[in-house]
Amino acid sequence: MGCLQSSGGKEPEELRPRDEEAEGSDEEIPRATSSGYIVPTAVDEVEVVNEEHGAHEVPVESLPAYWTNRRVHGEASGKLCQHFDQMVCVSEAGRQAIRELVRGTYRPLVTQDRPCPKEPACPKTPAGCPCVKPDGTPGLPTEYVVRRVIRVEDSEMWTRYAQKRSQIRERRAHRMPLRGLEPELFTSQVVATNPGSYDSLDTGLNEVYLWHGTHVRTGLAIAQHDFNLEFAGSGAGGMLGSGIYFAESCTKADEYATDEPGGYYEGIFGMLLCRVTMGSMHSTWFYTTQRRADAAEQVESGKFDSTVGDRMKFHNTFREFVVYDSDQVYPEYVVLYSRAYKADDAAALQLEASRNPFHLQLPVYWNNFHANPDSDVFRVQYKVREQTRALLQHLVTGSFLHPAAWFCYYLLYVVVVCLLLLLLFIVLKCCCCLCFIWFLLLFVFYLFIILKCVVVCLC
Structure with missing residues (x-):
């Protein structure tokens, strides 16, 4: 993954991060990284950060028009958006x-x-x-x-x-x-x-x-x-x-x-x-x-x-x-x-x-x-903001198929299979008793699946 890809439309909300630590002894010794920021060298515990902490509101109209957050929050005059x-x-x-x-x-x-x-x-x-x-x-x-x-x-x-x-x-x-x-x-x-x-x-x-x-x-x-x-x-x-x-x-x-x-x-x-x-x-x-x-x-x-x-x-x-x-x-x-x-x-x-x-x-x-x-160790966990939770909930909901949807899916599948078998039966003009029994068994099997889906939906 790595990053959000802008495609000219809306880009999903991203999470925001924190600080780095360098691997070393148990004693915390500040050092300067290549980026010029002083970081500790030991990781004694996981740091937990609340993304909602210190959040403030910003006038939407003050943001550049092409920013993702400007588009997401709309163009209403005087409207504020969260940090x-x-x-x-x-x-x-x-x-x-x-x-x-x-x-x-x-x-x-x-x-x-x-x-x-x-x-x-x-x-x-x-x-x-x-x-x-x-x-x-x-x-x-x-x-x-x-x-x-x-x-x-x-x-x-x-x-x-x-x-x-x-x-x-x-x-x-x-x-x-x-x-x-x-x-x-x-x-x-x-x-x-x-x-x-x-x-x-x-x-x-x-x-x-x-x-x-x-x-x-x-x-x-x-x-x-x-x-x-x-x-x-x-x-x-x-x-x-x-x-x-x-x-x-x-x-x-x-x-x-x-x-x-x-x-x-x-x-x-x-x-x-x-x-x-x-x-x-x-x-x-x-x-x-x-x-x-x-x-x-x-x-x-x-x-x-x-x-x-x-x-x-x-x-x-x-x-x-x-x-x-x-x-x-x-x-x-x-x-x-x-x-x-x-x-x-x-x-x-x-x-x-x-x-x-x-x-x-x-x-x-x-x-x-x-x-x-490879050289800077960090262990930070985040209590994400409400926007991110809503995005994740939307992702979970979209990934879950409702029982009614399963019923429709199986019903369509059974109808298609039965039609194909019937077509085969007609084309071959198969009067063989064995073929008829085979067709009947398949029909009963798929009918059982449909009834099972109905029971699941009712439950």
């Missing part, structure tokens, strides 16, 4: 929209942030080492093959994001609409053509879709738990201060994406497609090795809401975007993909990916679906 925390595997049409965005934001450019794939690695150079250049070996990936797309529908995370967006709008009301970016974002050029997969954005507030590359399991963990600013920017080196870094180009985001060598996700990389409220942007430029940590101070002073590091203008590479508050970000899509190089048949890989989507290691509706079951 939900759901991961939805999008349909092939949704994956195709993401593929178009990936292609539209791909740029064949290399920077020093793209790691050398060889051992020992080449020295870090401003324009990237020879191994990752387009004409190198293995070279720069020529395409990114989308293998699975998961949409994050989390009412609490969405509420925090919407509230922060409103706060920025109120704070900058006297300057609306805010000055935008020139040239236009790569993502904006593609998003506008796919309203079925991307919600309308507040362009006057510089609300945009941006990429964030990371370790594949970390991306799944962020989808569950939101960004953790304690670890944000650590992979990017913090050139513009301690914040959450984004790119308009999937090529740039891919520089920070890593797979799991030797593990289940070997060859599978992760990017997050996030909604980001940039607000008033502090634009700065810097040389490849030049840090501008003072950019964060410009935002902390209240003058700006975010930072744009413009290497495109002076170095013809990429622009980077940084926010310093996780509530300014909503990680809406997790994109799992593989890399295709010049030596690969990219078209064949894309076709195979569209026919056979990648399956996650753990079911997507588990709270621990980002964990590695």
Whole structure:
């Protein structure tokens, strides 16, 4: 199973999960996993979680129109829906929209942030080492093959994001609409053509879709738990201060994406497609090795809401975007993909990916679906919410055949068999006494079954 499959209609409710623990001694020793979250190392007892605990209501009309939970709860104005925390595997049409965005934001450019794939690695150079250049070996990936797309529908995370967006709008009301970016974002050029997969954005507030590359399991963990600013920017080196870094180009985001060598996700990389409220942007430029940590101070002073590091203008590479508050970000899509190089048949890989989507290691509706079951032990049981119980009851009821249905089924079966036997008897003009007795015995046998079904129904 693994995940819900969106087919353009309603998608069933999914369960939501919890925390991870690592196998080890009986003594609890906190440690940091690859996803950056501290987890205990011992499992002393099963943790029981009530999914109804802390639930709150959310205005339905505030949700994106294409979300499953928006469709399930209807379009009535002012209607509220209960808290939900759901991961939805999008349909092939949704994956195709993401593929178009990936292609539209791909740029064949290399920077020093793209790691050398060889051992020992080449020295870090401003324009990237020879191994990752387009004409190198293995070279720069020529395409990114989308293998699975998961949409994050989390009412609490969405509420925090919407509230922060409103706060920025109120704070900058006297300057609306805010000055935008020139040239236009790569993502904006593609998003506008796919309203079925991307919600309308507040362009006057510089609300945009941006990429964030990371370790594949970390991306799944962020989808569950939101960004953790304690670890944000650590992979990017913090050139513009301690914040959450984004790119308009999937090529740039891919520089920070890593797979799991030797593990289940070997060859599978992760990017997050996030909604980001940039607000008033502090634009700065810097040389490849030049840090501008003072950019964060410009935002902390209240003058700006975010930072744009413009290497495109002076170095013809990429622009980077940084926010310093996780509530300014909503990680809406997790994109799992593989890399295709010049030596690969990219078209064949894309076709195979569209026919056979990648399956996650753990079911997507588990709270621990980002964990590695080979090294991270978890034992959590859930008292599921009423919606889930209703779904399970519907499944059980639909699987149970009522006695009256059994009666109709056997009656139809007997009628068909008797008619066939009668037809055979007529065609063969069988007057043989033995055949007649055989036919009579079959008729009595099936009549007995009918009477038995009647008795069951009456009881």
